[in-house]
Amino acid sequence: xxxxxxxxxxxxxxxxxxxxxxxxxxxxxxxxxxxxxxxxxxxxxxxxxxxxxxxxxxxxxxxxxxxxxxxxxxxxxxxxxxxxxxxxxxxxxxxxxxxxxxxxxxxxxxxxxxxxxxxxxxxxxxxxxxxxxxxxxxxxxxxxxxxxxxxxxxxxxxxxxxxxxxxxxxxxxxxxxxxxxxxxxxxxxxxxxxxxxxxxxxxxxxxxxxxxxxxxxxxxxxxxxxxxxxxxxxxxxxxxxxxxxxxxxxxxxxxxxxxxxxxxxxxxxxxxxxxxxxxxxxxxxxxxxxxxxxxxxxxxxxxxxxxxxxxxxxxxxxxxxxxxxxxxxxxxxxxxxxxxxxxxxxxxxxxxxxxxxxxxxxxxxxxxxxxxxxxx
Numbered sequence: 265x266x267x268x269x270x271x272x273x274x275x276x277x278x279x280x281x282x283x284x285x286x287x288x289x290x291x292x293x294x295x296x297x298x299x300x301x302x303x304x305x306x307x308x309x310x311x312x313x314x315x316x317x318x319x320x321x322x323x324x325x326x327x328x329x330x331x332x333x334x335x336x337x338x339x340x341x342x343x344x345x346x347x348x349x350x351x352x353x354x355x356x357x358x359x360x361x362x363x364x365x366x367x368x369x370x371x372x373x374x375x376x377x378x379x380x381x382x383x384x385x386x387x388x389x390x391x392x393x394x395x396x397x398x399x400x401x402x403x404x405x406x407x408x409x410x411x412x413x414x415x416x417x418x419x420x421x422x423x424x425x426x427x428x429x430x431x432x433x434x435x436x437x438x439x440x441x442x443x444x445x446x447x448x449x450x451x452x453x454x455x456x457x458x459x460x461x462x463x464x465x466x467x468x469x470x471x472x473x474x475x476x477x478x479x480x481x482x483x484x485x486x487x488x489x490x491x492x493x494x495x496x497x498x499x500x501x502x503x504x505x506x507x508x509x510x511x512x513x514x515x516x517x518x519x520x521x522x523x524x525x526x527x528x529x530x531x532x533x534x535x536x537x538x539x540x541x542x543x544x545x546x547x548x549x550x551x552x553x554x555x556x557x558x559x560x561x562x563x564x565x566x567x568x569x570x571x572x573x574x575x576x577x578x579x580x581x582x583x584x585x586x587x588x589x590x591x592x593x594x595x596x597x598x599x600x601x602x603x604x605x606x607x608x609x610x611x612x613x614x615x616x617x618x619x620x621x622x623x624x625x626x627x628x629x630x631x632x633x634x635x636x637x638x639x640x
Contacts, residue, residue, distance in 0.1 A: 271359065273368040282306070282367050287330060287341075289321025293371045296321060297358060298330050300341040306362065307342035308369045310355040314339075314346075314379050316465055320355070334459060334466040335476060344375055353380030387470035387483060390491035392534060393616065401616050405609055407436040408444045408493040410485065412500045412511035415449060424543040424575065424591040429499035432541065432601040436495075439609060444492070446485060448510040453482035456516035460523055467523045469532065482517050490521065494612045495537045497605070498556060502544025502576065507552050515559055522562050531564050535615040538565040539608045540572035541601060543591065545584050549574030566615060568607035573600040 276282070276290045276299065283301050289311055290299045296311035298321035309330065311321040318334030325331070329338040329347055338347040339355050346353035356373035391398035399406075409432060413423040426447075433443045454477065460467035468475065474483050489496055500507040524530040538560040542552050553572045561567070575597055577587050591597055 272371040273361075274371050276367050276369050279306075279362050279365050279367050286325040287321065287323065289319060290369070292358070292369050297369065298323070298341075299360075299367075299369070300325055300330060302328065302341060305342075306360040306367055308358040308360045309339055309341065309344040310357075310373070310377065312355065313337050314353055314355055314377065316468060318463075318466065334462055335468075335472050346380065350380055352378055354378050385470045385475055387474065387486055387490070390487070392491075393494065394619075405436075405441045405494045405612055405616075406443075406492055407433060407441045407495045407497065407605070407609070408446060408488045409433045409497045409499065410488075410514075411445065411447045411449075412498065412508040412514065413447075413449065414508060414510050417449070422588040422592075423501065424588055425499040425501050425541050427588075427591060428541045428543065428573065428575075428597060428601050429497060431598050432497050432499075432605050435602040435605045436609065439605070441495075441609060444488060446488060448485075448514055451481040451484060453480050453513075453517065455513055456519065460519065464523065464527050467520050467527070469520055469524045469530075471517060471520045473517070482514070485514060485518070486521075489518075489536070490532050494535070494616065495539070495605075495608045497539050497541060497608070498560075499541040499543075500552065500556075502542065502546060502548055502552055505546070505548040505551060507542075507555060511556075518559075518563070525562075525564070533564045535612070535619060536563075536565045537568060537608050537612045537615065538571070539568055539604050541574075541604075542572055543575045545577055545581060545587055546579055547576045549576050566611060568604070568611045570604070570607065573597065573604050 274292045276292065286302060287298060287300050289296050297308045298311045300307045302325065311319055313320050313332040315335055315337045318332040320330050320332055323331045323333040325341060328341055330341050331338050342357060344355040344357035345351045356377050357375045358373050359370040361368050393399045394401045409429045411426045411429055413426050415421050433445060437443050454473050457473060459472045473480050500511045521532050524532055540553060540556050542549050553574065557567065557571065575591060
């Protein structure tokens with residue numbers, strides 16, 4: 265008569281100690297499990313989330329469900345099944361028993377992992393210009409202007425950076441380019457929640473927040489910059505020597521684009537041209553420009569000669585109403601942004617028509633390389 269093989273058990277600790285925490289990570293065999301204790305009953309499921317491998321044992325227990333600390337995916341603490349509606353999206357579950365005051369967990373799982381197919385996010389389906397399914401190379405260039413000026417929509421004011429951005433896009437349209445304007449203040453989007461600080465792999469493309477929150481509207485910026493546009497013009501006021509807070513809120517969320525280079529050697533933005541308009545009542549145009557150029561350079565952007573137009577009246581010119589009038593009257597500034605657009609369009613067309621012989625983008629700068637020497 266054939267006997268079934270007895271399961272191999274692993275002693276993970278004293279029940280009296282393990283009951284003190286509702287959820288903890290334990291090592292069983294060669295893997296890590298999420299051990300739970302709910303109403304005095306132990307459960308054990310795989311410690312690896314189905315999404316991007318988050319550590320379930322370091323999450324939290326919410327009712328009967330283990331919540332992943334990376335992106336809040338949920339799995340039943342004893343069956344490993346996903347939350348209601350996603351039951352088929354399950355992680356392996358292990359038998360648990362208590363003997364002589366010790367918690368024993370079966371080394372082999374009693375169920376298998378099953379990843380429920382999820383519809384791809386639209387941002388993951390972007391087709392770059394010149395690739396199958398993408399825009400033809402000879403189609404008109406596309407320019408998106410992004411205003412980072414904050415103001416009260418019910419009591420609007422004049423914005424010198426936005427005034428010059430409108431002049432830039434008007435000129436781009438006169439040159440045959442398609443144009444869009446995005447005003448960050450009109451979008452509702454969450455600040456970066458620091459997923460990269462949990463683990464580099466926790467920062468995903470599309471952005472983790474964009475995937476989890478259907479109401480988060482930064483997807484419009486992602487789609488425009490990563491997908492639609494060939495040229496983007498970023499316009500910002502100077503706020504205490506820096507770009508606007510809305511610019512930094514956007515930049516923090518766009519770090520997921522740069523992190524793809526760091527994590528996966530995946531360059532999402534190719535042959536993109538960035539240029540900038542920087543205005544303010546106080547000086548530090550070059551300092552603001554330096555940050556803008558560095559960040560967009562790390563995203564893989566190219567810059568035209570003289571890549572920004574700046575305007576400032578200095579420390580003691582606090583008559584802002586006169587500053588606005590000065591900008592609106594200044595033909596020199598309008599000429600400056602028209603020239604900026606011309607240089608940007610010229611560079612964009614050259615990049616598209618003559619992309620070079622490399623089929624693979626070289627890995628990014630120092631930030632994109634491992635600091636640990638690899639054995640050869």
